[in-house]
Amino acid sequence: MAQLIAELLSNPAQSMVVTSLAIVTIYIIYQRYFHPLAQFPGPFLASVTDLWQVNQFLTFKQPYYLTALHERYGPFVRYGPDKISVTVEDAVPLLYQKGGRMFPKTEFYDAYGAAHPNVFGMRDEAKHSVRRRHMSHSFSMAYIKGMEVYLDQNIKLLKDNIATYCSSGQAFDLTQLLHFYVIDVLGELAFSQSFGVQETRDEGRIPPVKEHSLLSAATGAWPAMTFRLKRWLPMVPLKSLRALFQGRQACADLAAKCVERRLQDLQEARDDEVLAETQRKDILTNLILARHPDTGERLTKADLETEAFGFIIAGTHTTSATMSLLFYHFLHAPELMTQCIAEIDEKLPELQADQPAYPVATAESSLPFLRGCVKENFRITPVFTMPLARRVLDPAGISLGGRHVPGGTSVAICNHAFHHDPAVWGSDHNVFRPSRWEEKGTAERSRLLMHFGLGPRQCIGKTVATTNIYKVVSTLLKEFTFELADEQERKDVEQGLYRERIPSMDQLAYGDTELRLQQYKVLEGVCARSFQFLCIDGTVETTGVVTHARCPGAAHCGEVRSVGRGGGEKAVELTTSHQVKRSRDVVRSLNL
Numbered sequence: 023m024a025q026l027i028a029e030l031l032s033n034p035a036q037s038m039v040v041t042s043l044a045i046v047t048i049y050i051i052y053q054r055y056f057h058p059l060a061q062f063p064g065p066f067l068a069s070v071t072d073l074w075q076v077n078q079f080l081t082f083k084q085p086y087y088l089t090a091l092h093e094r095y096g097p098f099v100r101y102g103p104d105k106i107s108v109t110v111e112d113a114v115p116l117l118y119q120k121g122g123r124m125f126p127k128t129e130f131y132d133a134y135g136a137a138h139p140n141v142f143g144m145r146d147e148a149k150h151s152v153r154r155r156h157m158s159h160s161f162s163m164a165y166i167k168g169m170e171v172y173l174d175q176n177i178k179l180l181k182d183n184i185a186t187y188c189s190s191g192q193a194f195d196l197t198q199l200l201h202f203y204v205i206d207v208l209g210e211l212a213f214s215q216s217f218g219v220q221e222t223r224d225e226g227r228i229p230p231v232k233e234h235s236l237l238s239a240a241t242g243a244w245p246a247m248t249f250r251l252k253r254w255l256p257m258v259p260l261k262s263l264r265a266l267f268q269g270r271q272a273c274a275d276l277a278a279k280c281v282e283r284r285l286q287d288l289q290e291a292r293d294d295e296v297l298a299e300t301q302r303k304d305i306l307t308n309l310i311l312a313r314h315p316d317t318g319e320r321l322t323k324a325d326l327e328t329e330a331f332g333f334i335i336a337g338t339h340t341t342s343a344t345m346s347l348l349f350y351h352f353l354h355a356p357e358l359m360t361q362c363i364a365e366i367d368e369k370l371p372e373l374q375a376d377q378p379a380y381p382v383a384t385a386e387s388s389l390p391f392l393r394g395c396v397k398e399n400f401r402i403t404p405v406f407t408m409p410l411a412r413r414v415l416d417p418a419g420i421s422l423g424g425r426h427v428p429g430g431t432s433v434a435i436c437n438h439a440f441h442h443d444p445a446v447w448g449s450d451h452n453v454f455r456p457s458r459w460e461e462k463g464t465a466e467r468s469r470l471l472m473h474f475g476l477g478p479r480q481c482i483g484k485t486v487a488t489t490n491i492y493k494v495v496s497t498l499l500k501e502f503t504f505e506l507a508d509e510q511e512r513k514d515v516e517q518g519l520y521r522e523r524i525p526s527m528d529q530l531a532y533g534d535t536e537l538r539l540q541q542y543k544v545l546e547g548v549c550a551r552s553f554q555f556l557c558i559d560g561t562v563e564t565t566g567v568v569t570h571a572r573c574p575g576a577a578h579c580g581e582v583r584s585v586g587r588g589g590g591e592k593a594v595e596l597t598t599s600h601q602v603k604r605s606r607d608v609v610r611s612l613n614l
């Protein structure tokens with residue numbers, strides 16, 4: 023043996039290979055058998071290199087595969103050399119709520135902008151809390167109510183866009199329209215100016231958010247290399263990689279432009295009383311005016327730009343994907359959508375001509391069934407699914423779910439994995455079942471839902487996002503009937519084939535796969551399920567559900583001709599001498 027080793031080492035090249043192999047072998051043996059985290063199960067590759075997780079992000083598998091690993095190994099999974107993912111309930115308050123500064127964010131977040139971190143990426147908790155205080159009013163319910171008129175204006179545009187497709191008979195993409203809407207609303211709330219995507223349909227105006235998110239998650243997953251990767255990767259002549267950096271740069275440029283414009287507007291307003299009166303206190307403006315509580319200093323331009331960048335990244339895809347997913351679940355469980363519509367019809371008045379949408383004050387509070395659906399959507403398909411990694415600072419470690427977790431470990435909960443833990447949510451965790459929130463044990467657990475994170479680092483935009491969701495969904499369900507465009511898919515839904523199927527993240531990212539909404543058939547004088555007839559002389563007004571060709575208003579309306587539709591209901595067409603005030607247009611929707 024000694025002779026063999028001596029021979030192998032006699033040649034310098036051979037010797038280098040042998041030494042490297044020996045180091046790698048020792049490293050692997052240490053990681054697998056002697057490392058303090060060796061007790062936790064997980065994939066072999068994950069225990070020896072962070073590249074395993076990089077690959078998970080790049081292939082969009084991350085939340086699903088981690089969930090599957092938890093199914094296989096239980097509540098503790100080692101997903102990186104120094105990283106564990108947990109699904110035990112007591113970890114939720116400890117890591118994210120009560121633990122506070124004992125569990126700061128890890129270096130993973132440096133990939134989101136370490137040189138000049140925004141409120142999301144800040145790892146210094148003291149700095150974070152000052153920055154967060156600067157922002158909290160702008161994300162409060164009172165503030166949103168004050169800005170509601172801009173949400174209404176944009177919902178009107180959204181409805182007009184859907185109605186255009188109704189009358190042209192074209193198939194269309196609901197995810198896209200919702201995304202356009204959310205981007206414009208963010209522009210209004212954050213920068214006092216819509217991005218104008220809804221009006222122009224110019225996709226060039228859409229910030230390419232996905233690119234930055236993907237780059238950051240993938241480089242952050244390999245903390246030892248994050249800074250080097252940031253420097254080196256832009257030099258790699260790979261088209262797809264270049265596109266990611268270009269996307270990030272486009273978002274940064276847009277943020278800088280928004281800041282520049284707003285600073286200029288405010289400067290002009292300082293010299294002009296009339297202009298000063300018209301200035302809105304948008305989210306960015308509140309930050310521009312904010313002062314440090316101790317030093318009185320204002321935020322620098324670079325601070326403003328990085329926060330503006332954060333709003334664009336964090337506030338767009340998240341909200342639109344959440345809304346799309348809710349529609350996805352409705353269309354794949356239409357009986358629940360029907361129940362929601364019945365609740366809206368019962369609890370909310372008709373929208374008036376000058377009222378584009380239901381107010382935030384009532385949309386959420388009056389609709390308990392819709393609330394259950396929104397919550398269930400957040401549980402079953404959270405959209406912000408990266409493991410929310412926190413470092414255990416106490417060198418003595420901590421106890422979680424009866425197990426010791428050593429100091430220095432990066433511990434995380436991945437909300438998707440946690441929301442699908444059968445031990446917490448039951449064996450039907452893959453079923454979209456809003457009624458679970460009426461059951462005592464589950465209702466109490468809603469405080470554990472992690473879709474917005476929890477505690478001092480939870481999403482600051484959660485009220486903006488949820489009010490938007492309630493307003494938009496209640497209004498669209500009131501005014502349109504959505505159906506799946508694909509006939510086979512509709513049949514599959516009827517046969518219950520979608521009961522436990524969860525759409526994956528890459529399917530839902532706008533631009534990857536189209537979620538299509540297709541017009542059913544909306545003509546002047548055609549009504550569908552719920553309707554109001556109003557004769558021209560103004561004497562007849564009837565509401566109800568058409569279940570056969572004879573319209574309840576037929577005696578007054580004259581000839582009623584069936585145009586037929588599936589699902590046991592029939593639409594009716596009235597003679598031209600009568601008008602129908604439609605309470606709902608019918609659109610076919612969502613082809614996943």
Ligand code: HEM
Pocket residue numbers: 141142143154208332333336337338340341344405406410472473474475476478479480481482483484486487
């Ligand atoms: C449905 C929509 C949304 C979801 C699911 C969502 C999800 C999340 C999650 C899970 C976090 C916590 C991340 C962590 O602990 O590392 C977070 C943080 C954050 N979100 Fe959201 N978000 C949404 C909408 C928004 C909106 C509309 C905005 C702003 C315009 C926003 C701005 C932020 C910011 C600034 C943070 C960092 C907060 C801090 O660290 O103090 N988000 N979001």
